[in-house]
Amino acid sequence: MIALLVSFLLLWGFTLGPVAEAAVFFDTRPSLSAKSESQLEPWTNITLTCKAQLVTMDFELLKDGTSQELVHLHSPTIKHQFLLTGDIWGLYRCRSGLSNDGWTELSNLVEVTGPKSLPSPWLSTEPVSWITPGLNATLVCHGGLQGVTFLLRRKGDDAFLEVAKAGEDVEATFLVHKAGDYSCTYRTHAAGTPSDPSAPVTIKELAAPPPPALNVDRESAGILRPGDKATLVCVAPLSGVEFQLRQGEKELPVPRSSSNPDRTYFHLEALAPRDSRPYYTCRYRLWNQQSAWSEDSKPAELIVSNEQLPAPELLAQPASRSPEPGALVRLRCLGPLVGMRFALVREDAGGRRVHRVLSPAGTEATFELRNVSVADSANYSCVYVDPEPPFSGSVPSASVELQVEGPPPRPRLRALWSGAVTPGxxxxxxxxxxxxxxxxxxxxxxxxxxLERLHAIHPSADLTLTYVGPQHAGNYSCRYRSWWPNRFESELSDPVQLLVAGA
Structure with missing residues (x-):
């Protein structure tokens, strides 16, 4: 029998970033781990255990992207063991049955390879990859074989070595107090040769935590009137923190609410014209009062106009209601006063919202719409506000309508690999x-x-075909679309060919 070894590659990570709304989500994916009859010879008599999140009678083991073994049990259970026999080299995942005759998503990945060099574990950070006064980082080394011992090292520090036994989830946790480049390995027994190291993870030391993101809530993104309410959303790169809203150097003790532990909503009541300036920022810190405040967010701005100043004039260049796709359109907002703050307002099916704000030296602000497409179709107007007392604002200008015909620009599809993809x-x-x-x-x-669909704020997205098998070989294209506020769909990109090794 060819000698074999098991290692684990965890394929999901910790994602941070703003989302529109918090949602309750229960992860039904099972976990897959390996157990050997002997830690001295971990490549013999390997059993894979698929542990479900909910009791079920159905389990499936997949190898190299294709079904290997399908099991229907006589009674519900939380886990099932698969004994590997024959030619067992490969990349394994499992899934468990759901009550509606469906299947869960695939488990983590377990790799079975030869014993000459132990495959690498995977090292991740929780919750963040930096340390500050009062906040340490946690490194988690993930493996797939039960009973192994993990070793954590820091680059350039021969004296640093942390050792931990794998827990029930075949991973070990290390608390990190110093900045540096870390990697981890594992060994199956005390005299065994350690595995190849994981990819390095860099822990940075910062004087203050990085800034959060502050955004104007969609309902407050238009031109506001004195007395209106507004909501600002502050999102931190980690959960369970204390937030603070600021205007200049002054803290604003306004009512707040939260639907997610990484964010808070600041509710501003009865706005006045002066609330257009100065800008709002937010920051956060751990609930420990000794910890440092983060850097301030980028400023967010509310535009409040009492409509006591005369309306500006908005002109489009070229002066066409239907500009050519890909053209540069300049929208010139002309006011009667110098030193004003100008706001371009877009109105479409999604409502009225401030599109851009400028502070020109003279009496004219020029807003550029580059590479226009159907996505830019809307009615545009502009206003100006005085950033100095008494903080008056103008009546909106007359609207300029833009209707760009035809599909949006065609996308480009690129493969982020070279050659044929290894099955699994x-x-x-x-x-x-x-x-x-x-x-x-x-x-x-x-x-x-x-096959895959992903919404992205930025004009590109990485689309993943998970756990590729021979059935995935072929040509692929991509497109993008929007259902709101403008409905459009791009043409398909040129195709990209996917080759699967051995197919």
Whole structure:
């Protein structure tokens, strides 16, 4: 029998970033781990255990992207063991049955390879990859074989070595107090040769935590009137922190609410014209009062106008209601006073919202819409506000309508790999467009139903074919679309060919 060894590659990570709304989500994916009859010879008599999140009678083991063994039990259980026999080299995942005759998503990945060099574990940070006064980082080394011992090292520090036994989840946790480049390995027994190291993880030391993001809530994104309410959303890169809203150097003790532990909503009541300036910022810190405040967020701005100043004039260049796709359109807002703050307002099916704000030296602000497409179709107007007392604002200008015909620019699809994809690995394709805040779709050439779909704020997205098998070989294209506020769909990109090794 050919000698074999098991290692674990965890394929999901910790994602941070703003989302529109918090949602309750229960992860039904099972976990997959390996157990050997002997830690001295971990490549013999290997059993894979698929542990479900909910009791079930159905389990499936997959190898190299294709079904290997399907099991229907006589009574519900939480886990099932698969004994590997024959030619067992490969990349394994499992899934468990759901009550509606469906299946969960695939488990983590377990790799079975030869014993000459132990495959690498995977090292991740929780919750962040930096340390500050009062906040340490946690490193988690993930492995797939039960009973191994993990070793953590810091680059350039021969004296540093942390050792931990794998827990029930075949991973070990290390608390990190110093900055540096860390990697981890594992060994199956005390005299055993350690595995290849994980990819390095860099822990940075910062004087203050990095800034949060502060945004104006969609309902407050238009031109506001004195007495209106407004909501600002502050999102931190980690959960369970204390937030603070500021205006200049002054803290604003306003009412707040939260639907997610990484963010808070600041509710401003009865706005006055002066609330257009100065800008708002937010920051956060751990609930420990001794910890440092983060850096301030980028400023967010509210535009409040009492409409006591005369309306400006908005002109479009070229002066066409239907500019050519890809053209540069300049929207010139002309006011009667110098030193004003000008806001371009966009109005479409999604409502009225401030599109851009400028502070020109003279009496005219020029807003540029580059590479216009159907996504820019809307009615535009502008206002100006005085940033100095008494903080008056203007009546809105007359609207300028833009209707750009035809589909948006065609995207480009790129493969983020070279050569043929190894069965059982993921294939990532990057779809690059020119329009932000759209939904990207990956399609197999000749099919109409998308295989993958992802909404992205930026004008590109990485679309992943998970756990590729021989059945995935073929040509793929991508497109992007929007259902709101403007409905449009791009043409398909040129195709990219996916080759699967051995197929």
């Amino acid at each position: 690995r993921d294939a990532v394709l990057r779809c690059e467009g020119l329009v932000p805040d759209v939904t990207f779709e990956l399609l197999r050439v000749g099919d109409t139903k998308p």
